[in-house]
Amino acid sequence: MTALASQSATTDGPKVGHWDAALAREIIAAHAGMEGAALPILHALQEEFGYVPKQSEAMIADALNLSRAEVHGIISFYHDFRRAAPGRHVLQVCRAEACQAVGAATMADRLLERLGVSWGGTTGDGSLTVEPTFCLGLCACGPAALLDGEPLARLDDAKLLEATEEARRT
Ligand code: FES
Numbered sequence: 001m002t003a004l005a006s007q008s009a010t011t012d013g014p015k016v017g018h019w020d021a022a023l024a025r026e027i028i029a030a031h032a033g034m035e036g037a038a039l040p041i042l043h044a045l046q047e048e049f050g051y052v053p054k055q056s057e058a059m060i061a062d063a064l065n066l067s068r069a070e071v072h073g074i075i076s077f078y079h080d081f082r083r084a085a086p087g088r089h090v091l092q093v094c095r096a097e098a099c100q101a102v103g104a105a106t107m108a109d110r111l112l113e114r115l116g117v118s119w120g121g122t123t124g125d126g127s128l129t130v131e132p133t134f135c136l137g138l139c140a141c142g143p144a145a146l147l148d149g150e151p152l153a154r155l156d157d158a159k160l161l162e163a164t165e166e167a168r169r170t
Contacts, residue, residue: 013089013148013167016050023048024056032063038074042081051082079132086129087122089167092146096135099142107143107157108132111164127168 017023027048031040041060045052052075061068075081093108112130115123122129138144141153147163 014050014086015047016085017048019049019053019055021055021059024053025059028056028059028063037064038066038071039078042075042078046081050085054083079134082120082129082131084122087126088170089127089148089164090129090131090146091164091167092131092133092136094134094136094138094142094144095132096139098135098139099144102142104143104155107155107160110157111160114161115164123168125168128164 024045027044028041031037031044034040038060041063042052045056057068057071057075060066061071064071075083093111094104095108108130112118112121115121115128115130117123117130119130119132133146136144136146136151138151138153143155143160145152145155145160147167152160152163
């Protein structure tokens, strides 16, 4: 089955770990010597914890000889980094131009309204976090999204609802 054909399949949500200072320190140290280490560190922390824990900011600042404000600025600048633990599943809806042109914005607005969340928010039952993303390389088959990293293409309200409801049951 191709990735696009698997859009109704149940997917695994993001890994979410409890804060562990020793583990965070280890992750930071493992990447600190790299060129432009801040982004690899932030990605690695998010991979481990599901988000970038606030407690890690001072550690990163110390390791990279940056101010906490600089670290905070990097995290805020990039849409990729979460500031809080996500729900069991993460839906990332493309908000770039080609998808907007085929109705992605209104489709996303209706989904957010139905779920009672705003961008970056998590449903009250903790089952789904909805995030914006900007071009998934699926411009010819928009509206496009990723559900737990699996591409969803040629979406409409019904397909998006079906995919998200199926994921939320798990
Ligand atoms: S604009 Fe949505 S995938 Fe490229």
